[in-house]
Amino acid sequence: MSHSRKTRIVTAPEPGGPEALRIEERTLEPPGEGEVLIEVAAAGVNRPDVFERMGLYPPPKDAPEGLGLEVSGHVLELGKGVEGIRQGDAVVALVAGGGYADIARARAETVLPAPKGISLEHAAGLPExxxxxxxxxxxxxxxxxxxxxxxxxxxxxxxxxxxxxxxxxxxxxxxxxxxxxxxxxxxxxxxxxxxxxxxxxxxxxxxxxxxxxxxxxxxxxxxxxxxxxxxxxxxxxxxxxxxxxxxxxxxxxxxxxxxxxxxxSTLRARRIEDKRVIAQAVHDRVWPWIEAGRLKPQIDTVFDLDAVAQAHARMDAMAHAGKILLRP
Incomplete structure (x- = not known):
């Protein structure tokens, strides 16, 4: 049975440096039609997140609130019409926002089974x-x-x-x-x-x-x-x-x-149908490379969600080599 859930999200109410980031609590509504709620194992930090924090990359109108464009985790709840995904599945997802969170909302078209051969946490560095x-x-x-x-x-x-x-x-x-x-x-x-x-x-x-x-x-x-x-x-x-x-x-x-x-091109504002086609191609062509050991995400650092400002400071300094992740 669907019910509302609590989650932390990360926002930047005023544009600025890493100190502008805020961790806030929100009540999440149940997933809508074609949506999936994911209990986040980890979220990737990406350059577009930095631009959004600085006020230079406004999110699309229908994006979930908060920063974060990619997550890994387990499926918590399915909306109506979602097929091929089950509650409890280990997945990765490209999200339009709200990935820095305990629970993220994704369109089913952009959710893929987590590839075998790497940890679920590290898999958060893949989608974006x-x-x-x-x-x-x-x-x-x-x-x-x-x-x-x-x-x-x-x-x-x-x-x-x-x-x-x-x-x-x-x-x-x-x-x-x-x-x-x-x-x-x-x-x-x-x-x-x-x-x-x-x-x-x-x-x-x-x-x-x-x-x-x-x-x-x-x-x-x-x-x-x-x-x-x-x-x-x-x-x-x-x-x-x-x-x-x-x-x-x-x-x-x-x-x-x-x-x-x-x-x-940009990715975030693309039509969901475009993202579905990309997701299918990635699953068919790239996942086999990962499972054969020919591709793995390079992880620079994993920060706790509470240390999101430190994660952004590391990206700002361009000190990182590989992906920076956040762990709720």
């Missing part, structure tokens, strides 16, 4: 990154086996996932990162080449090694022209964030002559 990499690198950019793939921020949650997925797919992988230690991690995860962007002329190194067919970029700014300079004929750049800004001045003559493509 895997969905993002799949839809951008494999969907929009159409990365093929044997192609040359370049990913920036190789030691980030997205980067560590992209390296492993591209390698499992049979691509030649180059990653950039900001320290020798982070470059070593990229190499350990399967990058054929790892370049320290602080000390190396990475566009020249990429060009000298044969250029890039697909580039995954979350930096923007002056990286856009640098990316174009080492992108091959028929190459594709996929933009997923803009740490250096989204307004850029570029010379597009090379793009025209080399028939290059610049594209990009």
């Amino acid at each position: 990154t895997v969905f993002t990499v799949w839809t951008n690198v494999f969907g929009r950019a159409g990365l093929k086996p044997g192609e040359r793939f370049l990913v920036h921020g190789g030691a980030s949650g997205i980067g560590t996932t992209a390296i492993q997925m591209a390698r499992a797919h049979g691509a030649h992988v180059t990653a950039t990162a900001g320290s020798e230690g982070k470059c070593r991690l990229c190499s350990e995860l399967g990058a054929d080449t790892a370049l320290n962007y602080r000390t190396e002329d990475w566009p020249a190194r990429v060009r000298d090694a044969g250029g890039a067919d697909v580039i995954l970029d979350m930096v923007g700014g002056d990286y856009v022209q640098k990316n174009l300079s080492c992108l091959n004929v028929e190459g594709r750049i996929v933009m997923i964030a803009f740490l250096k800004g989204s307004r850029v001045e570029v010379d597009l003559m090379g793009l025209m002559l080399k028939r290059q493509t610049i594209t990009g």
Whole structure:
């Protein structure tokens, strides 16, 4: 029988730094049609959460209240019309908000069985990154086996996932990162080449090694022209964030002559039908890589939910390598 439940959530009533975060208690209504309530084992911390905390990334109108875009845990309750999921199932889910919580609300279309071979807690580091990499690198950019793939921020949650997925797919992988230690991690995860962007002329190194067919970029700014300079004929750049800004001045003559493509996407505001298609592809194509040991989430730190401000401070400092998780 359905009844209301109590949960903690994390909000940012006023935009600001990590100190702006607040832990509040809410009464959760029962799941609506097509919804699932999940008792959270862990939640992933992602860069969009930081932008939301700063007031730069407003949630969609129908998103659950609070920060957090991915969780793992056990199914607590099912709404009407939900099929293929049972109470008590171990799952991961991409959520539109409210993931930093004891109980999270998800659309059934974005809930997947937790993959075998990794802990349920660590599985919380999968949905946001895997969905993002799949839809951008494999969907929009159409990365093929044997192609040359370049990913920036190789030691980030997205980067560590992209390296492993591209390698499992049979691509030649180059990653950039900001320290020798982070470059070593990229190499350990399967990058054929790892370049320290602080000390190396990475566009020249990429060009000298044969250029890039697909580039995954979350930096923007002056990286856009640098990316174009080492992108091959028929190459594709996929933009997923803009740490250096989204307004850029570029010379597009090379793009025209080399028939290059610049594209990009966001995930959170996509239609639920789009997310369902991505989820099915991830289940069919990526889960087997995880269960075969070819992909696993790289976990940097696990914080208790009460220490959410510390988790955000670590992400702000860009000190992390891999995913930061919150444990309720």
